[in-house]
Amino acid sequence: MKLKFEPCYRAALAALFVLLVWSVWSGAQAATTNAPPAAASTNIAPLVPGLSGIKEEYLTFGLDRVEFLDRHRVFGEALWKYLASLIYIFLAFYISKFIDFLTRVWLKRLAAKTQTQFDDLLLELVHGPIKVVSFVIFLYVGLGIFRWPPGVQVFLSKGLIVIVAFSITYMVLKLVDLLMGYWKQRAVREEDKSFDEQLFPIVRKSLKVVVVVVAVLVTSQNLGINITGLIASLSVGGLALGLAAQDTLANLFGAVSVFMDKPFRIGDRIKIDTIDGTVEAIGLRSTRVRNLDGHLITVPNKTMGNTAITNVTRRPNIKSEFNIGITYDTPTEKVKLALKLLEEVYRAHPMTCDLIISFNKFADSALNIFVVHWWNGLDHKAYLAGMQELNLEIKRRFDEAGISFAFPTQTVYLKQDSAWHVGSEGPPPRVT
Template sequence: MTLKIHAAMRVYVMAMLLLPGWVCPVAAQSAQKSIRLIEPEEDSRFNPGTNILLRAVIGTEQADLRQVEFLADGQLIGVVSNRPYSTTWSNVSAGTYQIMARAIPATGAALESDTVHVRVYNSRLTFGLDRIPLLEKIKFFDIPLWQYCASLLYIFLAFYVSKFLDFLTRVWLKRWATRTATRFDDLLLDLLNGPTKIIAFVIFLRIGLEVFSWPVLVRNFLGKSFTIIVALSLTYTVLKFIDLVMGYWKDRTKAEVDRAFDEQLFPIIRKSLKVFVVVVGVLVTLDNIGVNITAAIASLSIGGLAVGLAAQDTLANLFGAVAVFVDKPFRIGDYIELDGAKGNVESIGLRSTRLRHPDGHLITVPNKTMGNSTITNVTRRPRIKTELNLGLTYETPTEKVRQAVAILQEIYNAHKMTSELLLSFNRFADSSLNISVIHWWEGTDYKAYLAGMQEMNLAIKERFDAEGINFAFPSRTLYVKQDSEWRMSKAEHQETAVPPSN
């Protein structure tokens, strides 16, 4: 019995020496402060953008507790200094997180709680599949089966929604568009037929793939890829819309002169708009995939300034062309006059405008000159004014002058293209009795005007010839006075003249 007691004592002493933490440390640890995370619970699930409540409890209160920190994957997400030890983690993005609480005393080491795993879904629309225990339990490559099922549903939705939109645009909306008088809605439906299906398919496909708990790198790659595809589709749609509008505008141009002018205007506007859309589309796409475009915009600004300074004349001509295209002071084929040049407009380019002089010479005028000059568009006058003077000889009797005025009145009033006739025997010229004729030709076609003037002039000549009325022409009558004394003096001079010696 004594040996057994001694043996037990030796075992107890050895245990106290070798395992000091079994008894005394347990008692000491129970007196220390402990921390526990009670919200969120283990394996909690949240929708994207949810505010997650974080709450911790402290085992035994100590006066030296400074603050309680909440961490997600080692990153600080909240700090609380007073009871209750709770805060909110706002706008949480999709992913799986390890959350813990840490108590920071004024002195001594910090205490940490156990880690709690939470999951934030990429999509709110899971069709309730994540609530089925069997689909959550079965996993492939550490991904629950419900995520595969939800993704397949979204892929089917993407396919059938795109097919439905195709049917909607090709059949139902097309049938409605054929009932309208305008062609614009038909062209618009043809434009939307392709890109609408692509955008709808990509959006649903993206939602379906984002249901997966992809790694961060894969998720970022997929997000950027889908953003680029949607941006390309939208840019393509806008570019086709520009072609649609420009074509519709061009078809509405009926006049041949306007069509000739717009044949040069439309390509310039179309190319400028497309370049602008592509540049904006690229910048917006780069910004949405996380590229800092501030430096690119600054570089473009500096480069644009340098190009502008180096090509001032070229830009001035370009802006002059834009002013001509927008303001339309003349059209192709118009006869114009400006400082130092005149002729019919043959073409309008980005740098210059070409005129055909009446002599046949081709004149090239820089567009900046066109923008800064006073342009007289002879063709654009609503009617042609004619001023002429008919001169009768001074031998014409007064009655014949009255008859000439009456003949002119009759001929000009009889022509259907003349108006506002003014006739008057207005003055005695140096070599004629002047009759002033002013009238308007109601038209702008210069060839027709010349033909009409010829017709009336021939009629005037025939009537004047028949009535014996003569036209005057510039003439001068010289009257010579014969002086007898001058003739006698001349004769005497000739008689007394000495002949030259041989």
Template sequence: MEFFEKQFYHNSLGDWGIALLIIIGVIIATKLVIWFIKNVLKKLSAKTKTRLDDLLVEMLEEPIIYIFALGGIWFALKRLVFPPDITDYIDKGFWFVVILATTWFIARLLIALIDEYLAPAVEKSESDLDDQLLPIARKVIKYTIWILGILMALNNVGFNVGAILAGLGIGGLALAMAAKDTVANIFGGVTIFTDKPFVLGDRIKVNGYDGVVQEVGIRSTRIKTLSGTMLTVPNMKFTDGIIENVTMEPSRKVTLNLGLTYDTPEDKIQLAIDILKDIIGKTDGTEEKALVSFNAFGDFSLGILFIYYITKGADILQVQTNVNMQILKRFNENKLEFAFPTQSILATVNKE
């Protein structure tokens, strides 16, 4: 027994051994708590009609495990004798982590409640503004909770939070000057919400990129390009650039330049014009207005300009296919030949 009575750093080896056994016991107990939550609490909450208890159990699972484990370690260390400054560090460190774990739980729970109850209601609403504001509100709530939690934790361990906030206020001006692009992006986001040059789901073209708006954030906007890649555009680009909202176009203009061979008589040219007008009148997804003109004597063809409009909401590619198939079919039926580049070469042969 003398071995256990030997002193090591202000405590006997026996006290160190008991502390170690407590920590091992806490680790085992933590495993049991995890098993209890997964196999008992979750099953019980799943049997209820409401989803609230499921969310509470799921969001509480990880933070409570950390608090339970740290609490056991803290209890084991409190049995030992340390110098006052080390004891003070242990106490403050424990409560610092507990406050952060509590903050983690509150942030997780509020975000889960928003996703479970508020997000479905927003999706069902007719307005697109709330769809854009919800992701921003989630981030603001999350960051606000964490900032308050960290300030409370720092205040609890002895930091002068008032001095920290005052320092942040003075440094805020310098930070704003250094982060002017970030500020510009934030104001760009405000401009998007107020002017509404586009909303979620709109197809837009900006700075040479073409895609569908997926998310509008405080600093940037995410656009899924037609090739499937995700593009992140700083919001300031929308305030000093030109935005083309393809979704808001009333109709899609399609321009075709058709060329007929030079041996086509004038009655056949008129027939071609009449056929093009008739195709537009009989094709679904096109507007009645169409422009057809015999407009050019080209290098190797007689040019016919054909402009028509596809109605909003129609399948643009399919309508174009239908129109082009009808042009090909009816021109062939009426022996209207399309021209292709040709050259006539005159050669002089000297006979001796």
């Protein structure tokens, strides 16, 4: 649900006014005395040093010179103070709206001149909070020139801290929503957006929890609250939770690393240790891979972050390395012919993108021709069918040229003693 700022803004102003009246009344009750009213000039407090050089009648709008307003008191304070405060509230409200208007106009002009979305996000981000911050600052300046009771002065100082902290926190939370929305728009174009949709709510809520916790701690510290014990409690609780959910957190961080690095997508064929298969699903705890035998294997995500992953699908083409052996009794001219025939057969196929052919060695039982072939495509079924066509064509061309393929053979020579024959004494000759 989208948080609307204007209702919160008005509610904060109403709460501020109620607390201000309550603080004045409390301060007046605590400072009850029979002393005569102080002179008007003593009602100006040097709380705002930058205004110390301005004449008092300008700061009080001359209301302190009106005898009726100075003589009548409400909760122990002169009536003119309340009227002057209402004027300052009125001025602060409209000055803040004017600053917000100028900011939006300037940002709209800036956004119209650029092609990036950053300034559009900034325009949406600052609208609202800048109004509250400027309102509170001008209100603090206006009310801070009067000598209010100590309770009211403390309220003004701490109220400024709380409202500014609220506005900054709201801006950061809105920034999180904007960034997550931009991330989600990009993820719509991804093939494995199902994993992104699982990760969106967790990341968004986690970031917001961190922002709120940090805002509460910083605001509490600025209000004079000792947060050392609270931080220690959070640290101990976080340590206990981390130890209890160690494997779960490891799998979650593994899922985040898979998302950020994207070593594979759904549908990719990958190799992890002894696993070779196609990715079917990527979850927050595990990744499911169906191997070539049809079995579905569940791999914990922490394994994905600590193991080398071979993405077979991401290769630019399919490379094959193999040897073709021809018999040793093949004449040199036919060896050259064999090289030529192989070159012609492979080059003639439309899916051949590169080729290396070399008569590279004399093997144990064959004249070895080394072939490196690059198939211009990623479909493994089409690759197997194409290699079958190539092999059949090579077999046909070699048969026509009278070139024989070699196979492992072993020649056995018998050295036989002519004096030995069937019926002779002693063992037969040894076969070597």
